[in-house]
Amino acid sequence: MAAHLEKKPTEERNRKSTQNGTRTSQVQWGRAWEVDWFSLASILFLLMFAPLIVYYFIMSCDQYQCSLIDPVIDLLTGNKYLSDIWNKTPTLTYRAAGIYTLWVAFQVVLYVCIPDFCHKFLPGYVGGVQEGAVTPAGVVNKYEINGLQAWIVTHVLWFANAYYFHCFSPTIIFDNWIPLLWCANILGYAVSTFAMIKGYFFPTNAKDCKFTGNFFYDYMMGIEFNPRIGKWFDFKLFFNGRPGIVAWTLINLSYAAKQQELYGQVTNSMILVNVLQGIYVLDFFWNEAWYLKTIDICHDHFGWYLGWGDCVWLPYLYTLQGLYLVYHPVQLGTANAIGILMLGLIGYYIFRMTNHQKDLFRRTNGNCKIWGKKPEYIECSYMSVDGTKYHSKLMTSGFWGWARHFNYTGDLMGSLAYCLTCGFDHILPYFYIVYMTILLTHRCIRDEHRCFSKYGKDWKRYTSAVPYRLIPGIF
């Protein structure tokens, strides 16, 4: 959200390296320069176990009807050996490799070759060339925002194929799910490794690179801040949005098609998952320009965490509810279905409005109305690596006055709604809410740590004014 700052009147920018005694910490905002043992241990754990966790979840659906306990019982009782499970796992196929290559190539073409036209006719939609936030080195990148267009084109083609052309089955994703997992892993590791090599030998912006000297940390958390090929192919924007998030709704549609094929109907729980997650995905693309100001783009460097995570973790684990419902078609009672729908919609409303309030506040530099009143805020300042001093504001009105990350709270309510569609017979679909709670709580703490390094004592004033993180009065 800092990008608009360089557009402020010049009196608000102070090119002198004026100091308030906090310069050293302020110029180091962004990803860590030094690695503590806890971060290193977590990173090694994730590098070793995250791919296994994904495999375990998908395999347990394929071989154990989504039971997470049965494979362990089989192994412990000697009923099965690891080799039995592995030998039953579908291998990489030429067909899956072909599908995946075509899919990624198609998304690259949509991203690079077709400038956005949606913003020309959709009122309120911000697309086309947009600026990102100012980086720690003081760079402002330009982005071609055309994700909504890519999503629409892809889905129109998907439905056209399902209803008219019949070139492939709408269940194609489900039918090749495990072979596609191997392809996604190959791409995830390839792009992360390439990003690491690129960071060393031909970075896009050398000043925004960070080297901790620890190979594993650099591989995981990334060296380059905004790696690019050419002027427009931005790794972070491409890999996070497409193929991962465009695929999310297609994967859910494929699960719905599989239910139809297997049981002759699509259950209301599957419809709820498709609708609620569809709203979330569409919201992401409608607000893609806003996304340029979120932590992923503004603060995270591009490493395995984003590269592999976007290719494998996101499409495979964010869609577990739909996968589960293929194996266990749950038909919810009307009251339960309405309750879950309401929880999902209220969560979405809080998530969107909180994000919108901050966006509006920052875009207008506080000259706006939040809940009908002029917003209250705390003035703060920070410094980029070249010593330029910037001014900013932290809002204490609206949802931002209730808690410091109420947008995460809304996100968590929505996540819980997805899980509840699956009933209570198995824990597998609840992985998502557990994961999101850990992710967003950790993210909240990480962000606050970064904000403290960035704003120093101004951040302390803010946390005194808004003392809670996620739930007012509790946390």
Ligand code: NDP
């Ligand atoms: P935020 O949108 O909350 O952005 C945090 C940044 O906003 C801070 O670093 C600071 O940046 C600025 N800020 C903090 N407090 C204030 C304030 N009071 N007034 C004005 N600006 C403030 O975080 P994220 O980017 O993490 O999240 C964006 C959305 O994406 C969230 O709704 C989250 O739920 C969602 N999300 C979803 C994920 C998923 O996997 N589904 C993963 C991650 C996020 P600055 O330096 O500009 O001051």
